[in-house]
Amino acid sequence: MARPKKWRKVCCLPKQNRYGPLMGGRMAEESINMTIDEYETIRLIDLEEFTQEDCAKQMNIARTTVQGIYNSARMKLADSLVNGKILLIKGGEYELCDGLEEFCRCGGCHKHRCAALLQQEREKR
Template sequence: MPRPTKWRRVTFIPEITFFKPAGIPLRHLDEVRLSIEEAEAIRLKDLEGLEQEECAQKMRISRPTFHRVLGSAHAKLADALINGKAIRIEGGNFGMAIQRFRCGNDSQEWDVPFEKMVAGQPQVCPQCDSPNVHPVRAPGFGFTGGGRRRRTGRRW
């Protein structure tokens, strides 16, 4: 049985998710389905002009995996453009990038989607309107006590 596909981190979901050639009724068209993570790969590499290593880091996948996702997306787009097919963007294995914040007064925590973070981080707590707001570190960052264990001569 193959391993399940890991979720990819996505920071943008397009508002327009369907494209078709002009002048051809939809009932006469074949359709190509582009996953959300394939659209994100194209956006990062082709639209923003980032290097593959940077793109892979942003999506939290390996560089070879990013290369495969991008290659699949390019092949689907080429098929749709050359053969006159409609393009639908939907589905896939992805999670939206969010940032968690905590109020220093009442310890209230809330999530802010990436789209809102572009404008800047929240200035006040939505519960008590306190300006004492701080981002919460994501798991896996900072000191966690992990690392290589040293043998102390005892058997475990």
């Protein structure tokens, strides 16, 4: 029997999910798909300057898994930049965290949930 997949905790979703060249008529088949969990490793390690160990704790996965995800994400970023391909960020095996994680520093969880609640309140009025 196969081991069940472990959902990766993600703090916040990207504000934009499509990146690419401003000029040129690249076709849709020349796009690269980066998963949300790959995006999260790039955000945590490169932007937030987490170690791979801290990133693993935040995402609730093994450090070796983080290393594999991170390497895959870096290859996709490089391919997009060097070859002018469209980068799409979507999918993956993830769940949004509740904002209570010890290492959560972006505040994105809380901000996004508060913004969603405010929007729901406005829609009720």
